[in-house]
Amino acid sequence: MGNYGKGDTAWFTHDRFGMFIHWGLYSMPARHEWIRHTEEISDGDYRIYFDLFDPDLFDPKAWARAAREAGMKYFVITTKHHEGFCLWDTKYTDYKVTNTPAGRDLLREVVDAFRAEGIRVGFYYSLIDWHHPDFTLDKIHPMRNKISAGEFNKGRDMKRYAKYMRDQVTELLTNYGKIDVLWFDFSYPGENGKGHLDWESEELIRLVRKLQPGIIVDNRLDLPGSGDILTPEQFTPDHGMVDEEGKPAVWEGCQTFSGSWGYFRDETSWKSVKMCIEMLVNHVSRGGNLLMNVGPTSRGYIDARAMERLAGYADWMKYNSRSIYGCGAAPAGFPAPPDxxxxxxxxxxxxxxxxxxxxxxxxxxxxxxxxxxxxxxxxxxxxxxxxxxxxxxxxxxxxxxxxxxxxxxxxxxxxxxxxxxxx
Ligand code: H79
Known part of the structure; x- marks a missing residue:
């Protein structure tokens, strides 16, 4: 297992509770952030969302206030999801927020608003990119059933894409001050998939550690030893987690209020406030963190259903946060009573x-x-x-x-x- 350095997890295992934010063009169709995959939408047909992205009610201070009141101590936002759209003013593609009707670097405004509330900053960066001209066809690509790999991949070069990622990660880790968490998503090695050789994960992780010593990196680069945290997704382990060597590991479960990460207007599977609170307790009782997601609307606000759940956390945390911060699993030998x-x-x-x-x-x-x-x-x-x-x-x-x-x-x-x- 390689030695790629380690992040500073002391604050992380103390603070326990963070906000995940999924916000991109997929908030416009509002039927799951994997929409390009599930509905097999071409780049051309997806363009309309880019041309019309206009979050006129965007209010990052309101997001940050809701997170702080809910007791969340850090946040992780999608700087780029699988669709490839960039929420910041990157030099390396035109497919970015400044070229939409929004017309400005919204990532910077979000970062500033959360910092002002005393909340630590984390960036989600998708390894997958269904827009980039060098990203090749694979088993989960939106065009997988529409065009042959031979035809699609003509002129495409994953080495250039790997360089593009390093350039963008350099921007993100240089131009926005101290970044506490970097959340890469995700690898699917094996036949017709992608893994560390495609991402050039070794170079990528060394770059990250150099630019932001102490930053916490997730474990999705398909490179053992490169991550600081395990990241069970929409699944709560029923006990503590261990690392590749069997030692107790730092872990963070990520969860949604309703199932989808991106805003999904018609989704009916919303969890109750009670379920959300119990989810947080479950994670901490097993020695983990909870990164709870919100998917703001395309107009830029957090809708009433999500706000109600954040307010539920706020009510509970106001009185009970002492049982969360600085806490973890109980010592051995003291099993919890039923329920x-x-x-x-x-x-x-x-x-x-x-x-x-x-x-x-x-x-x-x-x-x-x-x-x-x-x-x-x-x-x-x-x-x-x-x-x-x-x-x-x-x-x-x-x-x-x-x-x-x-x-x-x-x-x-x-x-x-x-x-x-x-x-
Ligand atoms: O960003 C959020 C998700 O969009 C992303 N990670 C979180 C944080 C994510 N979604 N799914 N996955 C990661 C795992 C992938 C599952 C898959 Fe499939 C199984 C991909 C292809 C088969 C699910 C089923 C998605 C498409 C079909």
Whole structure:
């Protein structure tokens, strides 16, 4: 496994919660960001979206405020998705936001707005590019069923495309100040796919580490040893994750409110606020981060359904963020009771008991007899009565927040150096 340097993950495993933003031309058809693939749309037929992209209600300060209030500490935005459209004023293609009716570098405005709210900056950059004139046909390309590879690939050269990516990544990592996360997406090696030889991943990762020491890079370059984080997508692991050598790994699950990443007007599979909160708790309880996505509309605002869920996070995090920041999995030997999750802050030695279902009588805390100093409802700091001898906390109380994950805070006495497990 190569040694390609490492990013600084200390802030990342503390902060736990970020906002993913998918915003590009696909917000106009508003039926999934993979639309060019699924509907097999040619470059020519897709052009209309570029010609008409005009986010007249674009308000990045409102996005940043919603993220900050939701408790999100970093964000990752699509600078370019698979469609190849660039949200910044790049020198290396005309297929960029400044040539649409928008007429200006919107990426810079987003970065400035989020920084002003104290939120760290991350860039998503698609390795896949269905617009670039050097990008060759493969098994997921929109034109895969419409034209032969021999014909399509005439005059195309992936080496030139790899250079294009290095040039663009250089712009992104040079012209926008300190960038905390770089999220490449994605490799699909094997027959008729693309991987590290196509992207020239070794050169790419060395360039990234040189330009932004400390930056966190995801694990999608098809190059073992190049990534800092594992990135399960729309899937929550049911335990901690390990790296290629079996050691506990830093990981970040990315999730959507409704299924699609790009704005999808007619999608009906929206998660409830309760599900969204439990998703965050689940990730942290297994030692991971949650990168929760919003897909702004083509007019540039976050629609009411997404805002409602962000507001749900804000309501909950206002009172419960202490059970998220600085927290991870509980130490080994203390299994969570049924319908509950633990998160644990090793600095303060406080254990957080998240009850996903209302415990009408009491909750047994296995193996914690004699170890719990106090118990309180985190939301209002009110004492929860306990019976030490039988490891119970009693919950026959009226809660201020009975609907969403009910969180109790338990300062505990655990032995120094108690291991946090990867189960
Ligand atoms: O940017 C978001 C997605 O567009 C992108 N990654 C997140 C962060 C992504 N979507 N899908 N994938 C990555 C995995 C690819 C799955 C595929 Fe398929 C299976 C590609 C081809 C077969 C799904 C099914 C997409 C097309 C058919």
């Amino acid at each position: 509950c999750r633990y998160t644990y802050n090793p600095e303060t030695n406080r254990l957080y008991l998240h009850c996903f279902a209302w415990p009408f009588k009491h909750v047994h805390l296995p193996n914690l007899a004699g170890k719990v100093k106090y118990a309180q409802l985190l939301a209002d700091g009110s004492e929860i009565r306990r019976r030490e001898a039988v490891n119970e906390v009693h919950s026959n109380l009226n809660s201020t927040t009975p609907d969403n994950a009910l969180t109790l805070e338990l300062p505990v006495l655990l032995p120094q150096g108690t291991e946090v497990p990867v189960i």
